[in-house]
Amino acid sequence: MQQVELLLKNKGLGAEHRQIAEKVANQQRISPEEGLFLFEHGDLAFVGVLANIVRERKNGDNTYFNRNFHIEPTNLCVYDCKFCSYSRLIKQRSDTDAWAYTMEEMLDMVRRYDGHPVTEVHIVGGVLPQYDLPFYQEFFRKIKAHRPDLHVKALTPVEYHYIFKKGKVTYEEGMRLMQEAGLDSMPGGGAEIFHPEIREQIAADKCTAEQWLRIHEVWHELGRRSNATMLYGHIEKFWHRIDHLEQLRQLQDKTGGFQTFIPLKFRNQDNQMSHIPEGTAVEDLRNYAVSRVYLDNFDHIKAYWPMIGRTLAQMSLAFGVDDIDGTIDDTTKIYSMAGSEEQNPALSTHELVEMIRRVGRRPVERDTLYNVVQDYTDTVFEEDKQWRGYIDLPVVQAQ
Numbered sequence: 001m002q003q004v005e006l007l008l009k010n011k012g013l014g015a016e017h018r019q020i021a022e023k024v025a026n027q028q029r030i031s032p033e034e035g036l037f038l039f040e041h042g043d044l045a046f047v048g049v050l051a052n053i054v055r056e057r058k059n060g061d062n063t064y065f066n067r068n069f070h071i072e073p074t075n076l077c078v079y080d081c082k083f084c085s086y087s088r089l090i091k092q093r094s095d096t097d098a099w100a101y102t103m104e105e106m107l108d109m110v111r112r113y114d115g116h117p118v119t120e121v122h123i124v125g126g127v128l129p130q131y132d133l134p135f136y137q138e139f140f141r142k143i144k145a146h147r148p149d150l151h152v153k154a155l156t157p158v159e160y161h162y163i164f165k166k167g168k169v170t171y172e173e174g175m176r177l178m179q180e181a182g183l184d185s186m187p188g189g190g191a192e193i194f195h196p197e198i199r200e201q202i203a204a205d206k207c208t209a210e211q212w213l214r215i216h217e218v219w220h221e222l223g224r225r226s227n228a229t230m231l232y233g234h235i236e237k238f239w240h241r242i243d244h245l246e247q248l249r250q251l252q253d254k255t256g257g258f259q260t261f262i263p264l265k266f267r268n269q270d271n272q273m274s275h276i277p278e279g280t281a282v283e284d285l286r287n288y289a290v291s292r293v294y295l296d297n298f299d300h301i302k303a304y305w306p307m308i309g310r311t312l313a314q315m316s317l318a319f320g321v322d323d324i325d326g327t328i329d330d331t332t333k334i335y336s337m338a339g340s341e342e343q344n345p346a347l348s349t350h351e352l353v354e355m356i357r358r359v360g361r362r363p364v365e366r367d368t369l370y371n372v373v374q375d376y377t378d379t380v381f382e383e384d385k386q387w388r389g390y391i392d393l394p395v396v397q398a399q
């Protein structure tokens with residue numbers, strides 16, 4: 001709190017700042033009004049310090065990553081979300097950018113990682129009628145039959161709502177069938193912005209906020225875990241973000257099933273919202289920090305490095321973030337097609353560890369459920385020896 005006191009004094013920050021700081025220090029929850037104040041008027045350094053207090057209280061210096069790869073079954077989609085740079089409508093099927101993999105092709109992608117120490121496959125993509133309930137049941141079963149230890153983190157309520165409706169099963173029955181087939185956990189996508197004023201403009205035809213939240217709730221009731229996201233920085237106002245965070249906080253109070261909150265930055269390349277400018281890095285950092293402070297019942301805040309780039313991901317670790325996702329291995333196109341910093345996202349374990357170390361944090365490889373796979377604090381990689389001057393650099397002698 002010393003840092004907070006200094007900031008309050010040196011910057012002449014007023015009573016609202018002090019009141020929020022005292023709440024955070026005393027581990028009390030901030031109100032929606034206070035959250036809004038932090039977004040609208042909070043001093044950036046102050047918000048960052050508060051977020052860091054919460055981050056270190058929950059996770060110390062630990063900064064998590066995992067070794068994973070993605071499978072994106074198709075980018076054809078029956079929906080038409082305005083911010084989506086990735087999907088191709090079914091009528092554009094001849095588009096050379098479009099793909100729709102067969103089950104065998106996707107199983108080949110899984111087999112490609114045989115013998116590699118990956119712990120998770122992340123499966124998400126467009127919504128198409130042929131990728132239905134029986135298809136995914138079979139796909140998950142086959143993955144598990146081939147590699148039982150691989151954690152299947154797959155599909156969002158956007159897909160589940162569609163395939164359950166088509167399969168004429170309830171959410172409860174559908175999620176139970178998915179669990180039986182081998183689904184281990186659910187990623188956080190498809191949340192966008194919950195408030196109908198925004199959702200109806202950017203993602204009118206897919207599942208509603210209530211449906212998204214209910215499917216997560218049903219999954220949590222089965223004793224399983226999931227993540228949550230928020231697509232920010234487009235046409236929403238700060239209060240829409242607070243409304244979104246509040247709905248997540250309330251569901252988490254009820255179920256405790258969310259692990260991680262992942263803010264997703266709006267990118268404006270090649271989509272129907274390209275006229276809307278992207279937010280700045282400062283606003284990204286503020287968003288991480290306010291989210292960290294607001295979601296006091298979430299254990300983790302993740303910065304998705306392919307979306308914001310490595311530099312900002314490193315900076316985010318001082319603004320409440322304790323997780324920077326995984327190695328990914330260039331297996332996702334969702335953000336690269338939207339103009340993200342990383343066009344071919346892939347990092348080796350060594351590179352991820354080094355990114356974390358360079359900002360003074362503790363690199364910890366986790367599995368999907370945050371069990372520690374390896375703590376890299378004292379690991380010396382062969383490549384590290386070069387960084388640390390173990391090899392002689394050529395010296396040019398002055399004549």
Ligand code: SF4
Nearest residue numbers: 077079081084087126
């Ligand atoms: S965001 Fe998802 S649901 Fe919406 S159009 Fe893109 S792929 Fe389809």
